[in-house]
Amino acid sequence: MKALQINTVCGTGSTGRIASDIHKMLIEQGHESVVAYGRGTAYNCDNTIKIGNNLDFYIHALKTRILDEHGFGSKNATRKFIERVKNYNPDIIHLHNVHGYYINIDLLFNFLKEYNKPIIWTLHSCWAFTGHCSHFDYANCYKWETHCQKCPQKTSFPKSIFIDNSYNNFEKKKKLFTGLDKLTLVTPSEWLAKLVKRSFLKDYTVKVINNGIDLSVFKPSPSNFRKRYNLENKFIILGVANKWEKRKGFEYFIELSKLIEPDETIVMVGLSKSALKQLPKNIIGITRTNNVQELAEIYTSADVFFNPTLEDNFPTTNLEALACGTPVITFNTGGSIETIDDTTGFIVEKGDLEQAIKTIRKIKTEGKEKYSESCIKRANKYYNKNNKFQEYIELYEERMNEFNVSNQI
CATH class of the missing domain: 3.40.50.2000 (Glycogen Phosphorylase B;)
Incomplete structure (x- = not known):
């Protein structure tokens, strides 16, 4: 043809x-x-x-x-x-x-x-x-x-x-x-x-x-990311976007940073230089990267992937996190909720940070390992x-x- x-x-x-x-x-x-x-x-x-x-x-x-x-x-x-x-x-x-x-x-x-x-x-x-x-x-x-x-x-x-x-x-x-x-x-x-x-x-x-997504790249990928950013004893809450803006939930991460504990930190990937200047001290900002291997390493290093998107079709960031063994928390928005099930992540109501932080703490208490195998299996079964x-x-x-x-x- x-x-x-x-x-x-x-x-x-x-x-x-x-x-x-x-x-x-x-x-x-x-x-x-x-x-x-x-x-x-x-x-x-x-x-x-x-x-x-x-x-x-x-x-x-x-x-x-x-x-x-x-x-x-x-x-x-x-x-x-x-x-x-x-x-x-x-x-x-x-x-x-x-x-x-x-x-x-x-x-x-x-x-x-x-x-x-x-x-x-x-x-x-x-x-x-x-x-x-x-x-x-x-x-x-x-x-x-x-x-x-x-x-x-x-x-x-x-x-x-x-x-x-x-x-x-x-x-x-x-x-x-x-x-x-x-x-x-x-x-x-x-x-x-x-x-x-x-x-x-x-x-x-x-x-x-x-x-x-490319499962030959997005898979559990050990690295020195935690050591490089002095996060070896931290619980990492990760956010990734191609372009951070209101509808992608940028402001919710700023608000979330006021609720996290000293042993917790937020990492945001895909930020512009102007957005980096707006971050509080307990958020580590990383500019947009086209290095997908580096991105897979960051997903793997995180304990939970938080996607507070306010409108989305079927976000590949959720899929990439799952493939790297990281559970996903998403707002109840569009097709984002279709990317996970009850063994791979959680859905919270749009804008409800109180529910989001409770869910983050649940994963923190139970350990990422409880979800990782199911996350990887789901990505391999549905999103190759x-x-x-x-x-x-x-x-x-x-x-x-x-x-x-x-x-x-």
Whole structure:
């Protein structure tokens, strides 16, 4: 088969790594594969198409900031890209994030309707069925179930400074994203799948394929981390995020630091330099690291992983902690609660730090070892990325057979 994936980035970030890993698996199985991306540099992928350039990106971002028309810039870049797609003539197209200031969804989806080949679209957020935002939990806004307007998150990603165009965006998305006869939606969590069925995308088939992680890297990994940071006799509460912000629970760690005992410490990974300056003395801050081996060592060194996220789809940080043998405590948010069971972690109500600290002390009293084996088993059984990406390839073949698309190697 000839497969084409489209995403904001390639080989970096969670969605970019998913795209490049699926690409690698397709090539290994004798198929043809191309990944198209719009931003940055492609990594770990030997056959790519770059959509647009830096100028296209900045103009698209400016249009979003001023007019709140995210997804409706990059016209020339998208026209040129569509010509390259026609020349490649893929049997199946897999969309990931089509937001991110790089592609024109009007041109893209009208082309896809004409192209009439099987389309897989993995929704990594809620952006596809809202008039503006990528997540609505933090604002507790459910206007998308009927019709978006007067968006309470206008200034959140994709940020608009002046105009609220959420009503028109909702109308346009609904028209563009519906009516594709051969579209199948994929969500990483049951939570998001249920939301899709309450949105204007409800008539599409939705398949759940959980995110996966590299278990050859994320596994119990002894190191000198505790000695290096003088934590040899400390109970470590770990937090990890790609970007720390309010919705990821940054402020809850600051509040938690006021409740911990002298023999306990908090380690936060993924902090910016400005965030590091805000930390109290009993929080050890570590900037973002692309060294996954180092990250596995930190997960292994921790006694508990705390994820006070306020909105999330299916966080891979939970999976990485489990694979390293560390139990997880998460707020009752989105698909985060689907990553654990009662032998591998605990769910506490959103914002309830009193319950969180009691749960942390429970793990402290019982010992991490009580949970570690179950954590590792769960990660190996459900979250091996090779198994998850094979599910995608099997879905490609299933849909191609269903729509009688030739599948030749």
